[in-house]
Amino acid sequence: MLLETKHLTKRFGNKIAVNALDLRITRGSFTALLGPNGAGKSTTMNMLIGLSRPTAGTIIYDHHAKLGVVFQGSVLDNCLTVRENLQIRADQYHHVPADRVATLSQQLGLTNFMQQRYGTLSGGQKRRVDIARALLNDPDVLFLDEPTTGLDIQTRHAIWTLIQRLQRDRQLTVILTTHYLDEADNADHVVVIDHGCVLAQGTAAEIKIRYAADILTVTTPDVAQLIAQVALQPTHQTRSQVTFRLATMQAALDILTMNRPLISNFEFRPGTLDDAFLALTGKEMR
Numbered sequence: 001m002l003l004e005t006k007h008l009t010k011r012f013g014n015k016i017a018v019n020a021l022d023l024r025i026t027r028g029s030f031t032a033l034l035g036p037n038g039a040g041k042s043t044t045m046n047m048l049i050g051l052s053r054p055t056a057g058t059i060i061y062d063h064h065a066k067l068g069v070v071f072q073g074s075v076l077d078n079c080l081t082v083r084e085n086l087q088i089r090a091d092q093y094h095h096v097p098a099d100r101v102a103t104l105s106q107q108l109g110l111t112n113f114m115q116q117r118y119g120t121l122s123g124g125q126k127r128r129v130d131i132a133r134a135l136l137n138d139p140d141v142l143f144l145d146e147p148t149t150g151l152d153i154q155t156r157h158a159i160w161t162l163i164q165r166l167q168r169d170r171q172l173t174v175i176l177t178t179h180y181l182d183e184a185d186n187a188d189h190v191v192v193i194d195h196g197c198v199l200a201q202g203t204a205a206e207i208k209i210r211y212a213a214d215i216l217t218v219t220t221p222d223v224a225q226l227i228a229q230v231a232l233q234p235t236h237q238t239r240s241q242v243t244f245r246l247a248t249m250q251a252a253l254d255i256l257t258m259n260r261p262l263i264s265n266f267e268f269r270p271g272t273l274d275d276a277f278l279a280l281t282g283k284e285m286r
């Protein structure tokens, strides 16, 4: 276990931002803290990285765990070049090898704009430099607070591919916060939080199975007979269509094969993390 929290709690006056959070993060894992605005994600992360003191509860790190943090807003100097920014930061650490900036700029694809001023980079380029900065001290765990917010879909994808490659190649433990449900799908551990509490956790697949049913909609000439044969309460029906919520795709296959003569068309939609999120929080992202 790299990191464990027990009843981690943060109050601001009367408001409970994080409410007795129990987290267990294993070494080398990729955890996404997923939740709507105001859920308590940033407050949790700030406590985990030591920026904010918990009101109650404990945070236990493995011995000598080194942290790297990519903040929502950059901490780099707009007027300095990428190389200057990274070198100045590298020089602030002890034991950083002399070729560290060059190696990271290769790995993160920064070489074409190392001489460019940070403030003139695109959003996606800035993010990559921010990630390189956070990796200078060769951390065991990399925290990223909404690393892809405000980036276009191609850049978001590129940043995620990069983070996943870093996790794999360097055995990094990655903990990030996101609003994007499709992104959390890539993590191997998803923690859904709202009002400072964990609503669900597990792999994206486990959360979907538990909280997001598959949807089967069948078009049939005889709605009443189909419902009688399936012996399941439909969630919706019209004169020619019936919709069922099902736990597994196998259940859908069974309905389709056993009632083949009654079925003129069908649509199957597997449960998504969006469905699970809405089922858990009962509302759209805020």
Ligand SMILES: Nc1ncnc2c1ncn2[C@@H]1O[C@H](COP(=O)(O)OP(=O)(O)OP(=O)(O)O)[C@@H](O)[C@H]1O
Binding pocket: 012, 015, 016, 017, 035, 036, 037, 038, 039, 040, 041, 042, 043, 044, 179
């Ligand atoms: N310094 C503070 N003083 C008072 N309340 C605060 C403070 N910081 C956070 N909060 C409150 O704590 C709650 C959790 O905020 P937090 O920023 O952790 O949410 P979040 O999940 O990161 O949201 P977002 O996705 O919008 O960044 C919110 O209700 C917020 O208003």
